[in-house]
Amino acid sequence: MKEKRGEFSSRLGFIIAATGSAVGLGNVWGFPTNTASNGGAAFVVTYFFLAFLLAYPALMAELVIGRCTRANIYSALENISATPLSRWSGRCIGAYAIAVATAILSFYSLVAGWMLAHLLASASELAGNTAVQNWLERASLARNLLCAGVFSILTVTVVSHGVQRGIERWSERLMPALLLLLIVLIIYVLQQPGAMTGLSLYLLPDFSEVFHPSLLLSALGQAFFSLSLGVGTMLIYGSYVRREDNLPALGAWVTLVDTSVAFLAGLLIIPALFVAQELGITIYRDGSLIAGPDLIFQVLPTLFDSMGANGTVVALAFFLLMTIAALTSSISMLEVPVALIAEKTPLSRVTASWLAGSLVFGASAGIAANFDTLFSLVVTLTTEYSQPLLGIALCMFAGWVLHRDRLLAEIRAGFDGVEQSLFWKIWPFYVRVICPLLIGAAFLQSIIQ
Numbered sequence: 001m002k003e004k005r006g007e008f009s010s011r012l013g014f015i016i017a018a019t020g021s022a023v024g025l026g027n028v029w030g031f032p033t034n035t036a037s038n039g040g041a042a043f044v045v046t047y048f049f050l051a052f053l054l055a056y057p058a059l060m061a062e063l064v065i066g067r068c069t070r071a072n073i074y075s076a077l078e079n080i081s082a083t084p085l086s087r088w089s090g091r092c093i094g095a096y097a098i099a100v101a102t103a104i105l106s107f108y109s110l111v112a113g114w115m116l117a118h119l120l121a122s123a124s125e126l127a128g129n130t131a132v133q134n135w136l137e138r139a140s141l142a143r144n145l146l147c148a149g150v151f152s153i154l155t156v157t158v159v160s161h162g163v164q165r166g167i168e169r170w171s172e173r174l175m176p177a178l179l180l181l182l183i184v185l186i187i188y189v190l191q192q193p194g195a196m197t198g199l200s201l202y203l204l205p206d207f208s209e210v211f212h213p214s215l216l217l218s219a220l221g222q223a224f225f226s227l228s229l230g231v232g233t234m235l236i237y238g239s240y241v242r243r244e245d246n247l248p249a250l251g252a253w254v255t256l257v258d259t260s261v262a263f264l265a266g267l268l269i270i271p272a273l274f275v276a277q278e279l280g281i282t283i284y285r286d287g288s289l290i291a292g293p294d295l296i297f298q299v300l301p302t303l304f305d306s307m308g309a310n311g312t313v314v315a316l317a318f319f320l321l322m323t324i325a326a327l328t329s330s331i332s333m334l335e336v337p338v339a340l341i342a343e344k345t346p347l348s349r350v351t352a353s354w355l356a357g358s359l360v361f362g363a364s365a366g367i368a369a370n371f372d373t374l375f376s377l378v379v380t381l382t383t384e385y386s387q388p389l390l391g392i393a394l395c396m397f398a399g400w401v402l403h404r405d406r407l408l409a410e411i412r413a414g415f416d417g418v419e420q421s422l423f424w425k426i427w428p429f430y431v432r433v434i435c436p437l438l439i440g441a442a443f444l445q446s447i448i449q
């Protein structure tokens, strides 16, 4: 017999799981590095603005479609469509979104594997096992496959336990740990010489940079990636929200926590760069701050090494933070294909999880073996092109395809008097017209550039 469909046990359970999805490598790595390469605080201001102006309405579109259909993205888009043409496009868009979620997970697991490798390397150093430490610190195909494999097994194990006993329970365990590690690391780094120079770069905006087109685009892409939009993760999490819960409030909480954690991560990474500079480590290349993998795997490890005995513990805490952040996000990505398989085939959730996990690991191995040709190609195609386009499609489905009465009834279920609220006065038009136009304009500009 098929298992009962899962549901989050409480509002808090959903908020923690959804922020677990949102808070990931995108916050702790992507946001600070984007800030570093886009004029410091000017990027921070633009990012917060766009997160609430564009990403929050798009997040609401996914949550509403998810809860009103209580299905995976493929069936959900089909279900809200009234005509054969929109049913057909719903199925195509749903299938594309699931493919993109799977592709994002396949490169994400690889990067998470690097984090895990450095975490285990710090643990080996503490245990005095230099041979293992050296092996784990040096990039090799064997190390990358092993660590991505272990990470994938962790992801599958959580997802296979279902919504409450897997996703919700583990997000509730891991997210407080993540927050605690982040705060302890910030306090430590801010006390080191040089940190205040980084802090002022981070917090004092140069407003002449704010309207720079490339900055706008990076901020939009970052906001969509960070809130896990477009690929059906928020839609499927929305489908597990209880009917009596207030969706606009839940969505606002998720956006607020996600942006706050990104902000906190900036308080750690940017000052850490300047602490490194104080210790004689190069932090600028070609006139801008070092971003990308070199920041995480060269500048920061050199900084940790030069901190003496404390450095190993700081490194351990930092890579544990990164691994946890990645895990709570990867479980949400795996849930996308798993929900499809479990809902559309007779397979159980456990089998569906292992099947989807193996598929993703196969794709990760393919990318790892052809890293130079595939890695940045997959990242660009999925996050820069597909996520915004799918975001537009989901806004249009919520705004034009989902019947207005059904939309209103769904939001009203957990939000008495929604008709009189500011949310209802603005959001329906916004998600129909403004969001697709603005996301589309930003996207076109990125192609033309």
Ligand code: PFF
Pocket (backbone or CB within 6 Å): 021, 022, 023, 024, 025, 026, 027, 101, 104, 225, 226, 227, 228, 229, 231, 232, 233, 329, 330, 332, 333
């Ligand atoms: N939001 C995650 C991060 O910031 O790292 C990444 C992500 C998760 C993207 C889930 C897409 C997704 F479906």
